[in-house]
Amino acid sequence: xGVDSQGPGFFTSRLSxxxxxxxxxxxxxxxxxxxxxxxxxxxxxxxxxxxxxxGAAWPRFTPRxxxxxxxxxxxxxxxxxxLKRVYDxxxxxxxxxxxxxxxxxxxxxxxxxxxxxxxxxxxxxLYIPGCPPRPETVLxxxxxxxxxxxESHHTLREDVRKPVVGGVNTT
Amino acid sequence: xxxxxTTLDDNPVIARLREAFGDAIVETHAHRxxxxxxxxxxxxxxxxxxLKTDAELAFDFLTDLTAVDRLKLKKKPxxxxxxxxxxxxxxxxxxxxxxxxxxxxxxVDSIVDIIAGANWPEREVFDMFGITFTGHPNxxxxxxxxxxxxxxxxxxxPVNKRQPLVPMREIPEDRPNIYSF
Ligand code: SF4
Numbered sequence: 001x002g003v004d005s006q007g008p009g010f011f012t013s014r015l016s017x018x019x020x021x022x023x024x025x026x027x028x029x030x031x032x033x034x035x036x037x038x039x040x041x042x043x044x045x046x047x048x049x050x051x052x053x054x055g056a057a058w059p060r061f062t063p064r065x066x067x068x069x070x071x072x073x074x075x076x077x078x079x080x081x082x083l084k085r086v087y088d089x090x091x092x093x094x095x096x097x098x099x100x101x102x103x104x105x106x107x108x109x110x111x112x113x114x115x116x117x118x119x120x121x122x123x124x125x126l127y128i129p130g131c132p133p134r135p136e137t138v139l140x141x142x143x144x145x146x147x148x149x150x151e152s153h154h155t156l157r158e159d160v161r162k163p164v165v166g167g168v169n170t171t
Numbered sequence: 172x173x174x175x176x177t178t179l180d181d182n183p184v185i186a187r188l189r190e191a192f193g194d195a196i197v198e199t200h201a202h203r204x205x206x207x208x209x210x211x212x213x214x215x216x217x218x219x220x221x222l223k224t225d226a227e228l229a230f231d232f233l234t235d236l237t238a239v240d241r242l243k244l245k246k247k248p249x250x251x252x253x254x255x256x257x258x259x260x261x262x263x264x265x266x267x268x269x270x271x272x273x274x275x276x277x278x279v280d281s282i283v284d285i286i287a288g289a290n291w292p293e294r295e296v297f298d299m300f301g302i303t304f305t306g307h308p309n310x311x312x313x314x315x316x317x318x319x320x321x322x323x324x325x326x327x328x329p330v331n332k333r334q335p336l337v338p339m340r341e342i343p344e345d346r347p348n349i350y351s352f
């Protein structure tokens with residue numbers, strides 16, 4: 001990355017890189033675990049595969065302290081409002097991981113009860129297919145997410161804000 | 172009662188039911204030692220009481236209570252409530268079925284006051300098939316949400332019908348084709 005008079009200044013791009021580095025190594029996950037994939041999540045998180053190597057091992061059980069929403073397991077239509085609410089409560093910056101084929105597309109549960117992919121409810125950054133995905137697949141996916149974080153632009157204050165209507169923040 | 176019999180003729184449970192209910196036993200069959208009797212819905216509750224309280228039979232454990240929608244089998248009546256019972260005393264199993272006459276608003280007596288464990292299974296059958304259990308203390312949906320319309324395990328429930336609670340977004344264009352991995 002050269003210093004370019006057209007592009008962002010040297011200082012802001014260095015700052016963005018620094019924030020990206022900090023953010024990608026401190027992805028606090030919120031495990032939204034609803035089904036069998038949870039076992040695989042536990043396997044990834046515990047000592048053998050050790051998510052901690054990637055700075056993503058400290059599950060926060062409040063959405064307000066989490067950066068990465070790990071949606072692990074089948075999401076039913078009954079559960080969808082809860083997932084939406086948890087997502088809305090998370091602060092920017094946030095990333096959403098669809099863990100397992102159920103969350104990617106609904107998987108083989110093509111029926112009255114199941115949401116056909118959580119991207120029908122909330123935006124998704126990373127899809128990890130598999131039923132359940134092997135821990136290696138999850139780690140591969142996590143590294144892809146870190147890559148994406150490295151490549152995107154960061155500022156100290158996230159400027160992604162919802163519009164304020166009539167003095168009341170709509171979220 | 173000793174060994175559970177495999178043929179119907181000498182099956183003591185069937186014999187006992189026939190003795191007590193006569194023609195109300197509509198049908199019987201056995202498959203690999205599993206014995207089934209179909210009873211008229213108006214005698215169903217009595218039969219459950221007999222099976223449970225009779226000192227010889229002692230079917231004191233409800234394994235499962237479920238239902239079948241026989242719409243696509245083109246059978247009349249359409250619904251069938253199936254009760255699986257187990258006797259700890261005799262280590263034997265028995266299946267009792269009953270077919271509510273009304274296909275539009277099927278109704279069966281609740282057996283919760285005889286077998287308390289039937290409470291949730293009856294609610295599930297009500298939720299999934301829309302069969303009303305008269306006398307049930309708390310007959311409301313157990314699995315689906317209150318806003319859900321219809322009964323999803325009925326064979327005429329459209330297989331692709333969804334009833335989302337939150338507005339559904341469009342499928343994003345960048346959703347990867349995960350099946351091509
Ligand atoms: S993807 Fe497979 S393992 Fe994961 S929640 Fe769905 S059914 Fe269970």
